[in-house]
Amino acid sequence: MVLSLSVVVLLLILAWIFLRSGGLKFSHALVCVLLGFYLASSSMAATIHNGLTATANVVSSLNP
8 A cells, every 4th residue: 555655646746747847748648547547546536536526516506
């Protein structure tokens, strides 16, 4: 778990740097995909899912 979490943090930092630089190359997209796979298999997956579900519920309940 410690190795997986450190890989997630490393990939998150790399994705942030790539996002801030403005140019998304194939290697940058690959890092983002790997980050998604590592996040999905980590213990944070349930928290992320619950947060996104709650956000979607709030947005869907808004009336324009």
